[in-house]
Amino acid sequence: MYVLGAGILAHGIAAKGPEGVVFANLDLRVEPGSLTVVTGPSGSGRTSLLLVLCGRLRIITGELEVDGFPLPRKARKxxxxxxxxxxxxxxxxxxxxxxxxxxxERRLISGTNKASLELGLELVGLDVDRSMLIGELPAEEQLLLAVALAAAPAPAGIVVDDVDAGLTQSGRARVWAALREVTRIGMTVIASSTDRPPGDVNVVRLPVGRFYEPTAEIELAEKAGR
Incomplete structure (x- = not known):
């Protein structure tokens, strides 16, 4: 399996949640086939940024392109x-x-064949009793299963939230190693974590700049669908 990963370029982007702006004035560059880690404390906007980068949350200001497709206009793509x-x-x-x-379920929903799903499981090094409930698996194996299922259809990239949540030190090491394996087939991986993993990795630290309340300019931009 080899994948042509997606590159991402953002300048001055901001996003807004139910309680106001969650991050603002953010610039980032993600190279195709790289591992990028979004770090920051709880409530800093890590999940919101992942939602933005996979086209599931609109930006209210700034410019953002994923694999050359501008957001939010090409969100479906x-x-x-x-x-x-x-x-x-x-x-x-x-x-x-x-x-x-x-x-x-993933095979039926995504149209992925059985061989590709087996390759996804092999890619992350997961071999578990398939009769077990997911909730019975160790936390790192639950996350590895989620990564394998997302990677199996060979998308240009995947996003993975809260990599370090509830994991032991050895569990974290196992998951980070698996995510690096995913990038080795060319797939772009963007993950969030409270702390950066060891080794060479592209890091986006939140919060960036200063949080601020929505202004009239931002409200107008949101209504205009920017």
Whole structure:
């Protein structure tokens, strides 16, 4: 399996949640096939940035292109290019499903063949009893399963939220190693974490600049669909 990864370029972007602006004045560059880690404390906008980069949350100011497609205008195209492995809350594997059920469901929904799903599991080094409930798996294996299922259809990139949440030190090391393996086949990986992993990695630190309340200019930009 080899994938042509997506590159991302952003200048001065901002996003807004229910309680106001979650990040602002953000510049970033993501090279195709690289591992980029978004770091910052809880509430700093890490999940919101991942949502923006996979076309699931609109920016209110700034310029953003994913693989040459401008957002938010080409959000539908970007959603096909960048797939979420996990986004919290709302995009996680169902704990009450068995592993084999999750695999079958992903095959039916995405149209991915069985061989590609097996390659995805092999890519992240996951070999588990498929009759087990997902909730019975160790936390790192639940996350690795989510990554394998997202990577199996060979998208240009995946996003992975809260990589270090609830993991032991050895569990974190195992997941980061698996994500690096995903990039070695050319796929772009953007992950969020409270802290950066060891080694050479592109890091986006939040918060950046100064948070501010929405202004009239931002409100107008949002209504205009920028």
């Amino acid at each position: 970007v959603r096909k290019l960048i797939r979420p492995a996990r986004l919290r809350p709302g995009c996680e594997l169902e704990q009450r499903h068995r592993v084999r059920e999750a695999i079958t």
